Amino acid sequence: MIMSSELPPEEPPAAGRPDRRADARRNQERVFTAAVEVFAERGLEATVPEIAARAGVGKATVYRSYPAKADLAEAVARHRLAWLAERMAAAARQPDAFTALRDLLCDVSEQLSKDRLLVEVLPRARRWEEENDISGLTEKLIAAAQRxxxxxxxxxxxxxxxxxxxYSRVLIALDVRDPAQWRRYATLSLNALRP
Amino acid sequence: MIMSSELPPEEPPAAGRPDRRADARRNQERVFTAAVEVFAERGLEATVPEIAARAGVGKATVYRSYPAKADLAEAVARHRLAWLAERMAAAARQPDAFTALRDLLCDVSEQLSKDRLLVEVLPRARRWEEENDISGLTEKLIAAAQRxxxxxxxxxxxxxxxxxxxYSRVLIALDVRDPAQWRRYATLSLNALRP
Structure with a gap:
């Protein structure tokens, strides 16, 4: 809001003077990228000053786009969950359902090994699950593999x-961050469900 | 201590008057049995008044044998862990190691489904694990099954x-107390480790 009133879209950049709107956009992108990284490393414990420092901007720049840490956390969580929803939809399109399910769980587990925010947010993402019909997708994959x-x-x-x-809870409790270990338990867990 | 000074072992019960020593022993047994039940149902949240009520005795009777709740909890935990150590030793003596391991995990899981104290105590029972060489026993069973x-x-x-x-953590979090479910996940988890 503040940015758009300061920089109305019809104003072209004056020659020889930096394009403030492009600067602001670049800063916003930097903040978001830094937030993805810092939240992945530290989960919801991450702070705005840490994110600002990683982005190389002042705290005020972060607060200009995200009035509170919770707004930034929500934006990042939505971004990560969108990845997950797409990954699941891609699995549902594969012909071999068992392989699709195994590769899906391996990829999700690998992301969980690297992303504390996803670990913290996923168990509470009921509404996201409903909106993206996660249960439905999972059940379709299971039914196809059974057929x-x-x-x-x-x-x-x-x-x-x-x-x-x-296994996710145990690996988190043991602070195991090696993606290979996470993929291994994903594979073992699907083996458990072999006929 | 109080009991033995009140009732020296050489004193025979007087005719027509209740044998106070036998009474005290019976009360102690009742307290212990009640404590096993109540700790199983409520874990370390269980209180001495609850246990006394279940045993049908006064609180003072409990405190006579166990000065603090922690003493009673420790006695019960030791009793439950002794069962577990024996169950593991029995598994190690069976000829078919995979079946031994599977039946062991099923039985332990069934106990976990019924016993909150065991659930709470087991992850912290490091010393008991060392004293009973739980790792050694598990590794022997695994090596035998691999051979x-x-x-x-x-x-x-x-x-x-x-x-x-x-799976134990998840079933506890979901408050699943159906032993059949616990046995099912024990079996599935061992299937995961089939060649």
Whole structure:
């Protein structure tokens, strides 16, 4: 709001003088990129001063776009969850459902190994789950793998939630950040559901 | 202490008058049995008044044998861990190591489904683990199953800790107390480690 009133869109940059609107946009992008990094490293404990420092801007620049830390955290969380929703939709389009499910869980686990914000936000993202029909997508993948004879007939979405939620909690508690370990437990957990 | 000075062992019960020593012993047994039940239901939140009420005795009777709740909790925890150590030793003596491991995990999981105290105490029972060589026993079972070709060559005791610790945490968080569910995830987790 402040930016757009200071810099009305019809005003062209004056020659020889920096384009303040382009500067502001670049700063905003830097803040967002830094926020993605810092939230990934430290989860919701990350602070605006840390993010500003990483972006190489002042705190005021951050607050100009995001009045509170919660606004920035929400924007970053939405960005990460959008990735996850796309990744799940891509899995649903693959022909071999077991492989699709395994690769999906491996990729998600790898992201969880690197992203504390995702770890903290995902268990509470009920509305996002509903809006993106995460249960529906998971159940479709499970049903397809069962038709293809590659998953136990009694496997459920709840099984995946318990097994994946389970090793994730332990790996987080042990502060394991090695993506290979996370991918290994994703693979093992899907093996658990082989017929 | 109080009991033994009140009731010296050489004194026989007087005819027509209740044997106070036998009464005290019966009360102690009742308190212990009640404590096992109440700690199983409520974990370390259980209180001495609750335990006394379940045993049908006064609080003073509990405190006579156990000066503080922590003493009673420790006695009960030791009793439950002794069961677990015996159960593990029995598994190590079975000829089919995979079946032994699976049945062991199923039985332990069933106990965890019923016993909040065990759930709360087990992750912190480092000294008990060392004294009973729990790691050694687990590794022996794993090595035997690998020799018998029934477990992945790269399976480790850590895998069992991550997978079993994992579903246990989720089932506890969801307050699942159905033993069949717990046994199911024990079986699935061992299936995960099949070659």
């Amino acid at each position: 293809q004879g590659t998953l136990r007939p009694d496997a459920t979405a709840q099984d995946i939630r318990v097994l994946v939620g389970g | 018998q070709g029934t477990l992945r060559p790269d399976a480790t005791a850590q895998d069992i800790r991550v997978l079993v610790g994992g």
